[in-house]
Amino acid sequence: MTEDAEQLFPIEARALAESLEAGLLDLKSHPEDRALIDGVFRDLHTLKGSGAMFGHTRLAQFLHDFETAFEAVRDGRLRVSPALVELGLRACDHAMALLDGGSAEPGEVLLSALAALTLEPGAAQAAAQPDDLAAGTGVGDSLALGREAAAVPDQDGPPPWSLSVYLAGDTLTLGGRPLGVLDELRALGAQRLHPLLDRLPPLSELTPDRLYVGWRMELPGELSEEVIREAFLFHDEGLDLELERRAAGPAEAAAARGATAAADPEQPDAERRPKGSAGAMMRVPAERLDEMMDRVGELVIAEARLAELAARSGDTLLITVAEEIQRLATSMRETTMSIRMTPIGSISGRFRRLVHDLDATLGKPIDLVIEGQDTELDKTVIEMLADPLMHLIRNSADHGLETPEERRSMGKPDVGTIRMGARYSGAEVVITLADDGRGLDLGKLRAHAEKRGLIGPEDDLDDAEIRALILQPGFSTAQSVTELSGRGVGMDVVRRTIEQLRGTLEVESEPGHGTQISMRLPLTLAIIDGLLVEVAGERYTIPLAAVEHIIELPEDRAQETGHTRLLTIRDKLVPFLRLRQLLDSPGAPGPHQKVVVVTAGELRVGLTVDRIIGSSQTVIKQLSPLHAALKSFSGATVLGDGTVALILDVPQLVAFGQALDAVEAA
Amino acid sequence: MMPRAFRSAQPSREFRPAQDVVTLRLGGELLAIESGLVREVLEPGAITRVPNAPAFAAGLLNVRGTVVPLTDLRIPLRMPRCPRDADTRILVLDLKLAGAASVVGILAEKVHEVTQISSAAIEDVPDVGARWPAQFVRAIGRKDTQYFIIPDLDAIFAAFLAVPLGAALQIA
Amino acid sequence: MKRTVLVVDDSASVRRLISSTLRAAGYDTIEATDGQDALSIARTARPAAVITDQNMPNLDGLGFIRAFRALPGTAGVPVIFLSTENAETLKQKARAAGALGWMTKPFDDRKLLNVVSKVLGA
Structure with missing residues (x-):
């Protein structure tokens, strides 16, 4: 051996x-x-x-x-x-x-x-x-049974739609994607999908690239007919569609509602189980991946330099080779990055086990619903998130959720729900953890913080500020220590971990209805697609993932001063920031400025620049500790000509601009 | 801190013998940097301005694919500044910043030579030492009749990192 | 892997508009100035989708689509047809020539991205 x-x-x-x-x-x-x-x-x-x-x-x-x-x-x-x-x-x-x-x-x-x-x-x-x-x-069995009975809330909506559809026979030849349509319908909540095979001809008459199969499914009654028909964009030609409301029997309706809660019973097993279980996987030490990423980073830089030299030489043969290498470097980079990207689902097994154990220890039946398991983050980020998330789940189960008796008396189902969700938002991933428990008692929070000396009785705090107190170091809920929350990390450690990942944390809570913690994390990656822009002769990179579109700044707006202004883009007011001022750049702006519209969190903001140079792969180099305090930059990169360009951290830059404005207004 | 150690060990006005240094001109004065710290000397190529950064660390440069901060010792040493010219060089140093090995560039108006000098604590050379912030000068070096400031790089960088955005050094 | 969209229009500004929108959304684009040009590109480049205008010199959109569909390996490649007129007959002709779908100018970037992402799969 x-x-x-x-x-x-x-x-x-x-x-x-x-x-x-x-x-x-x-x-x-x-x-x-x-x-x-x-x-x-x-x-x-x-x-x-x-x-x-x-x-x-x-x-x-x-x-x-x-x-x-x-x-x-x-x-x-x-x-x-x-x-x-x-x-x-x-x-x-x-x-x-x-x-x-x-x-x-x-x-x-x-x-x-x-x-x-x-x-x-x-x-x-x-x-x-x-x-x-x-x-x-x-x-015990009794508990498990009790939960099943309670899992289907009794509520009545409009009866579900019944949809039967055949797409045009030439759909596949023309490049249409029936699977895309089905995906979209599934996203709308389609269930009980059955293929309709009645139009399938005998084998001797079958043409392989024609589409004979149709589908029947049920769609939530809340949807409007237009929304459903929108899924058939470009399929209206030759479309055979029957859509009707269907009065469902009570048993069926209940089953349909139950199924939307978690896993679809008709979904094949392979899809329900989280990705990343054994199988044809190969395990590689993480350091080797890091090393590989470093090499790819260097390759990308070398490639950019080659491309520039080739372009300057005007030698077409050389340019062709350079382009070939560029193509290879790009795909190499994408592969390497995809290796590092791990779905959140890869750690959800731990959460499910934790909830299973908590359920037993606390005597509270808990349902853990995980949404967005496929959302991917860099492996290191995922690993760092595991402990904080475990702590938040433990907190929710321990402090948030009530006992079944309390819940019953409040008219809530016996089974408490903890919902973990992950989704993309611009260049960030938002992870939420919500429970349907008792919510935060602001009065108690405040009293506790005062006792701990975190705030004085005279301090004037609004609700959001009081909720944020639980994230403060020194705010330990020691008085209610149980076996569970006694161990592990505290909320301030959760906060610190998130901040380390350059993320932010937000607590929302409604008394009697539950608490939700949202974490926004950047897709911190070693290489990103960047949009290279020029401001006052200096070049900066904006992460392309944050860029929505680019427009010309109307000439009559070019000479204004101030940091934030509003611009009408397609009938919507969009605030914009003058990079020249934020970056303290020399000189006056030219007449043909561009506005790069970016998303920062839930915000859309325009950034004015002198010139768009183009997009390229950008290897992120961390800034030295000497510049770590400058939050407006998430790093720097080496351009094809060897000079260094700073990478703008869009949310931080927007916050900086707003702060500057506030200072000037004061 | 280290320099204080040899104050007590060295009798007054006695210079510790021979250490390898790179000598350079800055703010019209002569400085000496321990040659073991110097990785290489570069002619200044493209230097990227870092907006809103303190004057002490206002730039970035590319050293063989690595992004390196460029610092200006004239700020903490309160020396007059003059524009770059043909003699201007950048010394690339291996330093420890906040406990981590880092590469840092420092600006020099002119780099002279690698040589050996002897040194003494700053207090022991009052006529030369009084002009600079004592906490940032490790020692005064001497070769023949010339005196050199040996800056205390650890103290300078530690002071910068201790205050957000290096406000202390900028005001100082 | 980035997917490449072949953008065919004789107007440089429309071409650029479509291209920059698609590039910002993570697609690669190749531009062609007319049907003839597009055909020669399509012979070697194998785009994942094609967006073509109708009115162009040398070879118009319908002509290009027919010729494109005659090339080997183009079955299953979606072609989106652009035109300023919303005429039912033209639409039928485009479909018969081998276009999957239709967009009427003017359109905004959101609509364009919506269509392309649907056609190519998000």
Whole structure:
């Protein structure tokens, strides 16, 4: 056996254990799902088998009984119960401990609990809570049932739409994308999608590039007909579409509402499970990726220099080669970057496990809904986010959500919901964590902050400022320390981590309805697409992702002074900032200035520049500590001619401009 | 800080023997920088102005693909400034900034030579030392009849980093 | 991977407008000044989509689309037809020539990006 393979085993085993854990958690809500059962069995089997090969006999022996149990499940001799899932999860933990050289002892307890469960399937309830396991299980069937009953809120909307559609037969030949249409319909909330195959001709008459398949689906009743028809842009020619409102039976309507909450039951298994589980993956040390990114960065700079020299030489052969290299460098860069980009979903397994455990310890049923799992961030950023997010979830579960009794008395469903969402917004990613709990009690917050000496009784704070107090260092909710919030990081550490990532944090809360924490993070990447602009003979780079469009500054506006002004762009007032003034640039502006309209957070702002030079790949070099205090720049880059250009940090620059204006107005 | 250490060790007016330095002219005075710190000497190419940055660190330059801040020791040493000319050079130094190894450029009106000089603490040379902020001068060096200011780079950069935007140095 | 859109229009300003909007949104563009020019580019460049004007010298939009569709490997490449007139007959002709869809000038960048992203997939 090679040394390499031996080093690989623990990595692979950990991946298998993670995949096993995810599979078990999924099984909790889909106990009948064959693909999940097969997956869990396969993971157990592989983990046991490779463990034995690498001399982990204790691990292999321990897993043997679990494998047998899931074999029985697979063959239909045993049903998945919450108790079995719980035991499986604990077995997972124990397997990891064994890999780290931990004691075999706890395994005995698990195995006897498993034996009790498999020998007498009716005894599931008893086996779930033997004394040795009691340290925080409490997940019984009754609880799980109670949750299912409460999961579908009773509300009536307009009856759903029923849609049957066939696109024109020549759609594919003309480059139309039926899948795009379906994606759009899915985004609108389409469910129960069925293919319609009745127009499929006999094989002898089938033309491969014609489209014969149609689809039937249900769409939420709240949508207007126009919105639905908009999904068929460019498909109106030859379109065969039937759209009608359908009075659904109560059972069906309830099922439809239930399904929108989380995973679509008709979605194939592969899509429901988070990406990044084992499979055909290769694990690479992160430092090697960093190194690779550095090399690619240098390549991009060298390539830019080559392109410039080639252009200057006028030698067409050389230019062709330079262009070829540019193409290669671009795709190389994109590949490298995509390797570093990781979907948020890659760490969501930890959150689901945490909620599962919290659920048991706190005696509060909790539903964790994760949205935008595919949103990608740089790997380092994701890793740094994991702990703060765990802390926020723990906080929500511990302090935010009420007990089922309290919730019932307030007319809320027994099951509390924690919702984690991730989405792109301009050049940023916004991650939100919201609960539907009791919200922040501003009076108590204020009193607590006063007691801690963070503010005085005379300080005049508005609600937002009071809410922000929980982010202050020294504001520990020590008085309500529980087992959970006692450990881990505090809110101020959460804030510091976010700030380290050049992000911002916002707390919103409505008493009785819940609390939401929003984190805005830049897509901090080593290389970005940049728009190179010129102001007073100096060149600056604006991240292209932030650029919406570019317009000419009307000549009559060119000579005005002041930092922020308003400009009418397509009937909308857009504030604009004069970069020349913000950057303290010499000289007077020329007559033909351009306005680069950028998004900064939720804001659209124009930046006036003298000239647009073009867009190019931009390797971000961090500024030295000497310039770290200058927040208006997110870094610098080396241009093709060897000079350095600063990269503008658009949100910070906008804030700077507004601050300058405030100072002048005062 | 380090310079104080050899004040007590060195008797008055006695110069510590021979250390390798690069000598340069700045603000009309002669300075010496420990040659071990100097990575290379460059002719000033394109220097990028950093808007709203303090005068001490007002520029950036490209040194073989690395973006390096350009600093002007005349600000903390309260020396008169003159425009760049054909003699102007940039010394690229390896320094520690906030604990991390960093590359920093410093401006020189003219770079003279690599040589050996002996040095003494600033207090021991009152007639020469009194003109500069004592906390930023590590020692006074001497070669034959010429005196050199040996700036305390650690103290200068630490003071700059201690205050946001280097306000202290700008006002000083 | 950036996708390349072939932009065909005899008006340099319209070409540039479309190009810069698409580039800012992350697409690559190649510009052609008329149908003839576009055809010779299309033979080698293999664009992911084509946006073409109708009224152009040498070879007009309809003619170009027909010739384009006759090239090997162009099945499945979406062509968007631009015109200043919103005439039903012209629209039918464009469709028959092999255009997927139609946009009437003037249009703004939002509409353009919406159309292109739908056609190419976001």
